[in-house]
Amino acid sequence: MTQPQTLTLNGRELAFAPGETVLEVAQRAGSFIPTLCHDPRLAPAGACRTCLVEIEGWRRMAPACATPATAGMAITSESGRIDRHRKSLMALYLADHPEGFVGSELGAPDQVYQLAERYAAPTDWPRMDNIRAGRPLDENPYILFDATKCIACARCTRYCDEVEAVTAITLAGRGSQTTIATVDNLSLLDTTCEMCGGCIDTCPTGAMAEKIPLLTAARPERELTKVRTTCNYCGVGCQMDLNIDPEGNGGRGKVVKITSPAPGTTTNDGNLCVKGRFAYDFIDHEDRLTTPLVRGADGQLQPASWSEALQRAAEGLLGVAERHGKDALGFISSSRCTVEENYLVQKMARAVFGTNHVHQCAAT
């Protein structure tokens, strides 16, 4: 076995595994290096130049995300030179970004503004004549592309290509016109796009954003509460954060957006699919049952109180057992409900009514 290899970061000696990048070593050690185009799920692109660091013996600064760690490397991630670089880089990004921190209240925080503030970037540099094309006519219901906030870091297109592998969006154009396009500028609905929303999740600026929450004027991001839960669709068990407007729905709370936990933290590695990320309208749908119903003498279902409905349910089930025996009852539980609820249904069938006729729709 070879000795574990080490390098130094700002004078600190750190071990690293073969294949790790300078950024990965730094992040593992809890040392902050700013990034914009980096996503651990994607191959390094080294495109945004935000993560440049100094390496002893190297004339030029190097992108930490795309530089493999080597033994004995001496890295500096905070210095006057790096600070000047970050300032002017962020000033350049600001010159190509909406003025006055537009839209930073709604939607995910724009990391360009955050980093510009952090490094006190000048805001008065001559503005670029931004003619990056958007797709304003794309009537897909979920994914909004705000071309003015795009920094062409290609996280979204790389995600679409490398992770979701449908390659629905691509970089197009050159220079300041570089934009995120689809074939023939089609609506995402007409492309191979599967509406997973991974482009939104990976976008560092909010140029890719959830259309519905933005257009329905949800509350500012900071007023939303996040509740970590498990998706209720397929059996993968993706972890997700319900973004809740606590005052929505007359105070009972409203789910206004669903976001994924950070990559590398849960089974779904920061990913969600179209259902997990977007199919939550049903929660507040007007068709939800809101009151117990009991079938009346006229054969119609009538609203009833809980005590009346439960009494009727209990009498009905007990009555069948009395007239036809306990095994004349069948209990159908649900793989959509929780473990605890399934436990209670089978316990009710077995311990309360004495039958093993209990099953659910998915036992293969």
Place this chain on the structure above:
Amino acid sequence: MAGLVTTFGAGAMTNSIGEIRDADFLFVIGSNTTEAHPIIAMEMKRAVKRGATLVVADPRSIWLTSMAERHLKLRPGTDIWLLNAMANVIVTEELYDEDFVAHNTEGFEAVAETVRAYTPEAAEQVTGVPAEEIRATARQYATTRKAGIYYTLGITEHSHGTDNVYALANLVLMTGHLGHASCGMNPLRGQNNVQGANDAGATPVFLPGYQRVDDPAVLAKYQASWGVELDPTPGLNLNEMMKVAGTQLKGFFVMGEDILLSEPNVAHLEEGLNGIEFLVLQDIFLNETARFADVILPAACFAEKDGVFTNSERRVQRVRKGVEPPGEARADWEILQDLARLCGADWDYGDPAEIYAEMVKDAPKFAGISHARIEREGGIQWPCASPDEPGTTFLHEGGILRGKGLFTPVDYRPSMELEDSEYPLLLSTGRTLYHYNSATQTRREQGAGFKQPEAYVELHPKDAGRRGIADGDLVELLTRRGNLRCRALISRQVRRGCIWMPFHFAEARANLLTNDVGDAVTGTAEYKVCAAEVKRLSEQPAPVAFRGSYYAVEGPGPGKVDELPMAPVSAADPGD
């Protein structure tokens, strides 16, 4: 699941989702993973991009086949032929793991004997898959250490579903692809908590933790815990219950399922339900079954209650309440408790954590898991016998759970209903990306409405041409059990002679058509094969758009069929 318990001693994915990206060989059979389990498919895509070999066995071309090294496009219902022929190759070419077979399994000889007759050449005749492709797949599978099998309902929803599972398990056992990372036998669960519902004992045979009701020691333990006499006779499974609805069964309690949309041969079931005396339904929406309900109890949805779901890889994870339920709706567990108390029980659970604690007390597989621990550590994978154990990433490390893995010889039995002159097509049903099950949730969602606004059936261009059917036409779909109307989507994804339909749409209930003949062991119905015919309707309504459909002949894009040249049909067309 029954098959897995018999073979290995546990009914669940043997390995974990996170291991898929490191696999070197993936055999995906009867699983349209990109649509039914998109996030697992991302892991598979990642493996393939890393250099892994992907082989897909499916009667239909699915998204994954576009990145697969090989697509074994078998005739529906002939899985046993394909799998036994793979076993035949592994046995005759002596590619099996002698050491693993000798030390960890029993019954190998019987399987070796059975598969002798299943030569790849004979299999080609039945399955339509070229013998050389079967050979190549078997060789690659057997000789790659990190080789995993991934399957779903395309394997189990057959009258011989349990046999299919045995045939797959035989391959796993003879190659020893068990007990280490990125291999194993991996059923991908279709619903959020299929695993958890089975874990919790919502089955006629098992109490919580896969403990049999007819095991006297188990029964005695639960009688002591619950303080009541329990019935030692296994109950009826769902398929059996549906068949005796109205005759033997006179009352139902139904929680969170629309049996009238989800169960096969629903016309027969409706007749049965007319003969019952009482039905309680507990759900978040009114559904088809509500027509037969005497009492309907409004429940909270997942965002409105606490508890746990257990995912495909046995990971127990928290469901957390974020918002209050609408109106007077309440969490299912609260309703169940009140109902049980009115029926004479003395339940007094304060919250779901207490219920979970009671469940694990008598179920050793989960004994180390609690809400408090998940709160601290995140999801935990069972088996986890004590609070000091970390949980189990992959099963059977250092020995198979039941002691020795049991080989089970299986022979091919044709599906119960095959095509004939009256019904010359084979119908399979399945899921799509944009909808979910009976679609009570996703049809209230606008994106799904854009992509798949109406029910449809996929039809091969040649089968369509012969019937004068054009893309988007309204057609009538008929089987011996019923008929329905839906749109025709002309697609080369289906084999010639085969049609495919999603089961999500209430106005075109695919399960009016499907066969309710059940698997002998699990009772799971044959949703995947039945004989059918398609006819164009003389009156055609306005066309609808299925936008960007990956499965349409012309592929994604806004083009119309008549603007694009149809693929030429040559004499050399293999007839797929």
